[in-house]
Amino acid sequence: MNPLMRIDPRGVILPVGLIVLAETAARLTNLQSDALAPPSDILLSGIKALTDGSMLYATWQTLANAFSGLAIGFTLGMGLGILMGLFHPLNRLLEVTVEVLRPIPSVALLPVALLVYGFGHRMEFSIVAFATLWPALILTRSAIAGIEPRLLEVSRALQLSLSARIFKIVIPAALPRIFVALRLAVGISLIVAVTVEVTTNPMGLGYKMMEASQGLQPGLALAYLVWVGMLGWAVNGIMVLAQKHLFGAAANVEARL
Amino acid sequence: MKVERLLWLGASVLVFAGFIYLWQLICDYRWVSPVFLPGPDRAWQALMRGMTQGDLLVRWIATIERMIYGWLLASLAGICLGAVIGSSERARAYIGPTLELMRPLPASAVVPLAIALLGLSETMVLAVIAFGGLWPMLLATVHGFSAVEPRLYEVSRALGLSRTAVIFKIALPSSMPDILAGMRLSLTVALILAVIGEMLASRDGLGSHIMLAARAFRSPDLFAGVILLGVTGLMSAMLLGWFESWMLRWRESR
Numbered sequence A: 001m002n003p004l005m006r007i008d009p010r011g012v013i014l015p016v017g018l019i020v021l022a023e024t025a026a027r028l029t030n031l032q033s034d035a036l037a038p039p040s041d042i043l044l045s046g047i048k049a050l051t052d053g054s055m056l057y058a059t060w061q062t063l064a065n066a067f068s069g070l071a072i073g074f075t076l077g078m079g080l081g082i083l084m085g086l087f088h089p090l091n092r093l094l095e096v097t098v099e100v101l102r103p104i105p106s107v108a109l110l111p112v113a114l115l116v117y118g119f120g121h122r123m124e125f126s127i128v129a130f131a132t133l134w135p136a137l138i139l140t141r142s143a144i145a146g147i148e149p150r151l152l153e154v155s156r157a158l159q160l161s162l163s164a165r166i167f168k169i170v171i172p173a174a175l176p177r178i179f180v181a182l183r184l185a186v187g188i189s190l191i192v193a194v195t196v197e198v199t200t201n202p203m204g205l206g207y208k209m210m211e212a213s214q215g216l217q218p219g220l221a222l223a224y225l226v227w228v229g230m231l232g233w234a235v236n237g238i239m240v241l242a243q244k245h246l247f248g249a250a251a252n253v254e255a256r257l
Numbered sequence B: 001m002k003v004e005r006l007l008w009l010g011a012s013v014l015v016f017a018g019f020i021y022l023w024q025l026i027c028d029y030r031w032v033s034p035v036f037l038p039g040p041d042r043a044w045q046a047l048m049r050g051m052t053q054g055d056l057l058v059r060w061i062a063t064i065e066r067m068i069y070g071w072l073l074a075s076l077a078g079i080c081l082g083a084v085i086g087s088s089e090r091a092r093a094y095i096g097p098t099l100e101l102m103r104p105l106p107a108s109a110v111v112p113l114a115i116a117l118l119g120l121s122e123t124m125v126l127a128v129i130a131f132g133g134l135w136p137m138l139l140a141t142v143h144g145f146s147a148v149e150p151r152l153y154e155v156s157r158a159l160g161l162s163r164t165a166v167i168f169k170i171a172l173p174s175s176m177p178d179i180l181a182g183m184r185l186s187l188t189v190a191l192i193l194a195v196i197g198e199m200l201a202s203r204d205g206l207g208s209h210i211m212l213a214a215r216a217f218r219s220p221d222l223f224a225g226v227i228l229l230g231v232t233g234l235m236s237a238m239l240l241g242w243f244e245s246w247m248l249r250w251r252e253s254r
Helices: A010-027 A038-052 A053-088 A086-103 A107-118 A121-145 A148-156 A162-199 A205-216 A218-251 B001-027 B040-052 B056-086 B088-100 B107-119 B123-145 B150-160 B163-174 B178-201 B207-216 B219-247
Strands: none
Touching: A010 A038, A010 B088, A038 A053, A038 A218, A038 B207, A053 A086, A053 A121, A053 A162, A053 A205, A053 A218, A086 A121, A086 B001, A086 B219, A107 A121, A107 A162, A107 B178, A107 B207, A107 B219, A121 A162, A162 A205, A162 A218, A162 B107, A162 B178, A205 A218, A205 B107, A218 B088, A218 B107, B001 B040, B001 B107, B040 B056, B040 B219, B056 B088, B056 B123, B056 B163, B056 B178, B056 B207, B056 B219, B088 B123, B107 B123, B107 B178, B123 B163, B150 B163, B163 B178, B178 B207, B178 B219, B207 B219
16 A cells, blocks of 8 residues: 555545635635735746746755754764663663753754854754754664564674674664654654744745745745645655665554654 | 662753753853853843743743643644544545645744734734644544544444444544644644744744844843743643543553
8 A cells, every 4th residue: 555656536626626716716806915826826936936946946955954954963863862772771861861851842942053053054954953863862762672682682692792783783673663763853854944944044945935925925935835845745755655665564663752 | 669760760860960060061161152052050040030020931921821722722623623534434535635735734834824814913823833733633633533443333333323422432532542642742833833933923922032032142041941941841741741641541451
């Protein structure tokens, strides 16, 4: 069952119907609005922004920021998660620190990052990194805890060194579940990046959307909104496909935070 | 066993205190400029001053109020809609794909649209919180309803239960774990969106407080706000965790 390949015609009726309804309503009322635009206008603005390259450039900025932040945050989180999963005393000693720091909403650090780095790439990285570190840590830790204990016994019997134990036993065994964590973190990184751009950072898709909306170009603003949705959907779809492709049946694990 | 657990917890608290002390040392020796990073002492002072003399407490309450109202709105709408969609195979087939399409849309991306529609108003902030919090609720409820043991539905049909009776007596209780998980996720989202809404619309609250503090380079006030937001997140997660285990106490007793 591949959700991307299998399309139920009944599911198409609602979105298509809504678009047609919005178009006719806008035409009939001769819509003059600073906030809404007919779907045809959204489509035209979207195509125009795509062809003149501004939308693609903004997409590149957003994705670059999201993924470099993700690289930092996920690597740190995964590393800590592996250590905490392998060494129980460490896990217990850091318990309070993790539980206290984790619920800090990532946007609360926005002004801090703004103060330290000013506008630009670095402030966005740092927030995305903070936001993705915790799911990476928690899910890697539970992935390690879910490893078949006999594998760890084998590694002990073979007297593997710590690095050999981590790279030959622990990571391969926990990889399917770590990948689920990565999939989740990719989604989070994109959401956080757009959020940072909407609120403060003058770059990327979020800022473009804000700019178009404040410049009274509702068609363009909504085109960016649709584009962000499509991007999120596509990125998630790619991750789902990669997961199935790479891990097959082992991929059928659910992540829950 | 219990003593050992308490000892570890104590050690863990000590480690956390050690980190705070390290933070203090970093600031005392000026390894990081105090413009960016105030020590815990100065952040604490700013927090206490704001609580007793300033309007930090009022702002904190305003943020919590927004978060809770938006979250309740989202939960109520999410559970009702989710119950309608989840309890009917046909509704799922028609509406499900649209929901899946909307799901990856970041809630903050609708902020520009919400501002254009509703202005920089309280309603806008609440609408954004409710919209953002709605998705986790809705999807969790739909999932919970569709994962109900089919034999329970067969029993209800054999008993001749009405549709409302099925929803309240069978589907809602058995999808409770999913709904509660959705509510927890939705509360996190609500706090984030409350802060964003306050920052953008300059409504009085912690979000605007920390933004103004950052712009004026008043880092102790900024960190006081961040600490309060962390406390809010921690407390709401803990309260909901207790509520969850209380609601699901029947599960452990099995």
